[in-house]
Amino acid sequence: MVIYGIALLGICTLLGLFAGELLGSLFGIDANVGGIGIAMFLLMCCTSFFKGRFKIGDVSEKGITFWSMIYIPIVVAMAAKQNVVGAIDGGLMALLAGLLVVAVSFIFVPIISNFKRK
Amino acid sequence: MEILNEVLISNNLITAFVFVGLIVYLSYFFSNHFTGGRFHGSAIAIILGLIFAYVAGLLSEGQKGVADFAILSGVGILGGSMLRDFAIVATAYGANFNDLRSSGKAGVFSLLFGVILSFSLGALVAISFGYDDPRSITTIGAGTVTFVVGPITGSAIGAESEVIALSIAAGLVKSILVMTITPLVAGRIGLDNPKSAMVYGGLMGTNSGVAAGLAAVDPKLVPYGAMTATFYTAVGCLLVPSVLFFLVSALY
Numbered sequence: 001m002v003i004y005g006i007a008l009l010g011i012c013t014l015l016g017l018f019a020g021e022l023l024g025s026l027f028g029i030d031a032n033v034g035g036i037g038i039a040m041f042l043l044m045c046c047t048s049f050f051k052g053r054f055k056i057g058d059v060s061e062k063g064i065t066f067w068s069m070i071y072i073p074i075v076v077a078m079a080a081k082q083n084v085v086g087a088i089d090g091g092l093m094a095l096l097a098g099l100l101v102v103a104v105s106f107i108f109v110p111i112i113s114n115f116k117r118k
Numbered sequence: 119m120e121i122l123n124e125v126l127i128s129n130n131l132i133t134a135f136v137f138v139g140l141i142v143y144l145s146y147f148f149s150n151h152f153t154g155g156r157f158h159g160s161a162i163a164i165i166l167g168l169i170f171a172y173v174a175g176l177l178s179e180g181q182k183g184v185a186d187f188a189i190l191s192g193v194g195i196l197g198g199s200m201l202r203d204f205a206i207v208a209t210a211y212g213a214n215f216n217d218l219r220s221s222g223k224a225g226v227f228s229l230l231f232g233v234i235l236s237f238s239l240g241a242l243v244a245i246s247f248g249y250d251d252p253r254s255i256t257t258i259g260a261g262t263v264t265f266v267v268g269p270i271t272g273s274a275i276g277a278e279s280e281v282i283a284l285s286i287a288a289g290l291v292k293s294i295l296v297m298t299i300t301p302l303v304a305g306r307i308g309l310d311n312p313k314s315a316m317v318y319g320g321l322m323g324t325n326s327g328v329a330a331g332l333a334a335v336d337p338k339l340v341p342y343g344a345m346t347a348t349f350y351t352a353v354g355c356l357l358v359p360s361v362l363f364f365l366v367s368a369l370y
Contacts, residue, residue: 009204009207009208009211010204012207013203013204013207016207017203020352023352024352027352027356029270029352029355029356030270030355031266031270031351031352031355032351032352033349033352034348034349034352035203035348036203036206036207036325036344036348037344037345037346037348037349039203039207039210040206040207040209040210040213040341040344040345040348041210041345043207043208043210043211044210044211044213044215044218047211047212048215061211064208064211065208065211066208067204067205067208068205068208068209068211068212068337070205071205071206071208071209071333071337071340072142072160072163072333072337073135073138073139073142073196074196074197074201074202074205075160075164075197075202075326075329075330075333076138076141076142076160076163076164076166076167076197077134077137077138077167077193077196077197078167078197078198078202078326078329078330079163079164079165079167079168079171079197079297079330080137080138080141080167080168080170080171080174080183080184080185080190080193080197081171081182081183081184081185081193081194081197081198082167082168082171082183082290082293082294082326083171083175083181083182083183083290084168084171084172084175084183084290084294085172085175085176086175086181086286086287086290087287087290087291087293087294088172088291089287090283090284090286090287090288090290090291091284091287093243093244093247093258093284093288094261094284094287094288094290094291095291096243097239097240097243097244097258097261097262097288097291097292098262098288098289098290098291098292098294098295099291099295100239100243101235101236101239101240101262101292102292102295102296102299102322104235104239105232105235105236105321105322106299106303106307106321107307108228108231108232108235108321109307109308109309109314109317109318109321110307110308110314112224112227112228112231112317112321113224113308113313113314113317114308115224115227
C-alpha cells in the first residue's frame with residue numbers, strides 16, 4: 001500500500017521535528033534544532049532495518065520515492081515565493097555582506113573537504 | 119473569466135502544480151535547446167522562480183513573491199516549509215549511512231566554522247559601514263548567518279528594528295546567492311560527493327539556499343547537505359547572541 005510509505009515518512013518527519021523543538025526549548029532558543037536531520041536519520045534507520053528483516057514493499061516504497069522526486073518542483077515553488085525585492089532593497093550593505101559571505105564560504109568548501117586526505 | 123478565476127483560486131494547490139510544471143518545462147526546454155544541456159534545467163527553473171518572485175514583489179508590494187497573488191497562493195503551500203521539509207526527509211531514503219559517518223567530523227567542523235566565518239564577515243562589513251555599537255554589529259553579523267538568526271539575535275540583545283530589517287535583508291541576499299551561484303561553481307569547488315556536500319551544507323547553512331543549490335547540481339547530494347544545514351540555524355541561534363555577542367562587546 002502506497003500510504004504505508006507516506007505514513008512512515010510522515011512518522012519520521014513528525015518525530016524528528018518534535019525532537020528538534022524539544023531540543024530547542026531545552027537550549028532556550030526559539031528554533032528547531034536539527035529536526036530535519038533527526039528525521040532523515042530516523043528514515044535511514046527504518047529503511048536499513050526493513051532491508052535486513054523484511055521488505056517495506058515496492059508499492060509502499062513509491063510513497064517515499066514520490067516525495068523525494070517531487071523535491072525539485074517544491075524547491076522551484078519555494079524560489080517563487082521568496083522575498084527577492086526585500087533582499088535587493090536592503091541596500092548596498094546587505095548586498096555586500098551577503099556576497100562576501102557566500103564567496104568566502106565557497107572558497108572553504110574544497111579546503112575543508114580535503115583536510116583529512118592529507 | 120471570473121468563473122475560471124474562482125476555480126483556480128479555490129483549487130490553489132492544483133494551480134500551483136500546473137504553474138511549477140510550466141516553469142520546469144520551459145526551463146528544461148531552454149536548457150536543452152539554448153545551452154545544449156550544459157546549464158541544468160532545474161537551475162534555470164529556480165532562477166526563473168526567483169525572477170517571478172521579484173516581479174511579483176514589485177507588483178504586489180508583498181513579501182511572499184508570487185504567492186501574494188490569490189491565483190498563485192498555492193505556490194506558498196507547495197513551496198512552504200511543511201512540504202519542503204517532508205520532501206527533504208524523503209531524499210534521505212537511499213542515502214548511505216557509511217558516507218554520512220565517514221564525513222561526520224568534517225561536517226561538524228564545517229558547521230561551527232561556517233557560523234563563525236559568516237558572522238565575522240558580516241560583522242566586518244557592518245563595522246566598515248560605520249556601525250560602532252556591539253548590538254548593531256552583532257545583529258548584522260547574525261543576519262549573514264541566516265535570516266532567521268538575525269531577527270532572533272536582534273530581539274534577544276535589543277537591537278533597533280531598522281538594524282534587524284537590515285540583517286534579514288543580508289540573510290535573504292545570502293540565501294538567494296547560494297541558490298543561484300552554486301550550480302555555477304559546483305565543479306570548481308569539487309561539490310560532487312557526499313563529503314563535500316556535507317561540508318557545503320555546514321558552511322552555507324541557509325536551508326533554502328542549500329536545498330535549491332544542491333537540487334540544481336545533483337539531487338543525490340541533497341540529503342548530505344541538508345543534514346548539516348539543518349543544524350546551522352540552531353548553532354547560530356546558540357552561539358551568536360551569547361558567546362559571539364560577548365566577544366564583540368569585549369572588543370568594543
